[in-house]
Amino acid sequence: MSKDPERRSVRSYVKRGKITPAQLRALEELLPTYAIELSSTDSTDFSKLQSVAHSSHSHYLEIGFGNGSSLAYMASQYPGARFTGIEVHRSGVGRLLIELDKKEIGNVQIINHDAVEVLRDYQLPIKFDGIYLLFPDPWPKKRHHKRRIVTPEFALLIANVIKPDGYFYIATDYQHYADEIQLIMHECPQFNLVSNPQTLPNLIKRPETKYEKRGLRLEHKITDLIYQLA
Numbered sequence: 583m584s585k586d587p588e589r590r591s592v593r594s595y596v597k598r599g600k601i602t603p604a605q606l607r608a609l610e611e612l613l614p615t616y617a618i619e620l621s622s623t624d625s626t627d628f629s630k631l632q633s634v635a636h637s638s639h640s641h642y643l644e645i646g647f648g649n650g651s652s653l654a655y656m657a658s659q660y661p662g663a664r665f666t667g668i669e670v671h672r673s674g675v676g677r678l679l680i681e682l683d684k685k686e687i688g689n690v691q692i693i694n695h696d697a698v699e700v701l702r703d704y705q706l707p708i709k710f711d712g713i714y715l716l717f718p719d720p721w722p723k724k725r726h727h728k729r730r731i732v733t734p735e736f737a738l739l740i741a742n743v744i745k746p747d748g749y750f751y752i753a754t755d756y757q758h759y760a761d762e763i764q765l766i767m768h769e770c771p772q773f774n775l776v777s778n779p780q781t782l783p784n785l786i787k788r789p790e791t792k793y794e795k796r797g798l799r800l801e802h803k804i805t806d807l808i809y810q811l812a
């Protein structure tokens with residue numbers, strides 16, 4: 583919940599309707615098991631995250647997981663790690679729940695909310711080994727650029743929730759957005775670009791995502807950028 587509803591009127595997403603009966607059923611039946619339900623900023627129960635913070639498990643975050651296929655894939659490949667996904671659209675959450683249930687993947691928690699509000703308004707009791715922002719909405723029209731999720735403020739929110747040796751992984755298929763991200767991150771003193779990702783001991787390779795496939799069909803160049811705390 584935003585403390586001040588006026589504080590952020592420009593959002594990085596638009597409301598989307600369509601939700602299938604199977605997704606709706608998954609949301610009703612499965613979400614309580616996987617969700618971290620946000621209530622007021624000081625009374626939200628983060629015990630699901632806290633138990634990981636006090637364990638030796640690595641913990642990864644994906645922001646804007648879309649249909650959840652990348653998150654489910656990474657979680658299934660790394661059963662010893664824990665994964666949290668934040669996605670605002672219920673259809674994507676429902677789709678991920680169906681996959682988690684079918685494949686019996688138990689190391690994922692979901693926050694169905696605006697990620698900017700989550701990172702800005704809530705004190706997460708954990709820092710992440712890796713944070714993924716894969717193919718964020720590019721908002722290609724100039725008048726919509728202000729909706730892009732990567733801003734100097736967003737970079738600072740990310741810096742607050744990364745472990746000292748953790749990383750922030752961004753991928754995009756829009757050259758203009760890639761250039762803008764590099765500029766923003768370059769000007770953010772908290773981050774350095776990782777020139778040789780092989781040096782990161784905790785790096786989990788991302789799978790190809792649904793939006794990436796679309797970008798490739800359109801012959802867009804894919805840019806992967808990885809940052810570490812300076």
Ligand SMILES: C[S@@+](CC[C@H](N)C(=O)[O-])C[C@H]1O[C@@H](n2cnc3c(N)ncnc32)[C@H](O)[C@@H]1O
Pocket residue numbers: 594595645646647648649668669670671674695696697698715716717718719720731791792793794
């Ligand atoms: C272009 S899609 C990419 C989905 C997925 N990562 C992929 O590569 O297939 C961007 C996703 O980010 C989500 N999103 C945008 N802004 C968000 C926000 N502020 N908080 C959470 N999710 C957000 C959208 O709902 C959408 O599912």
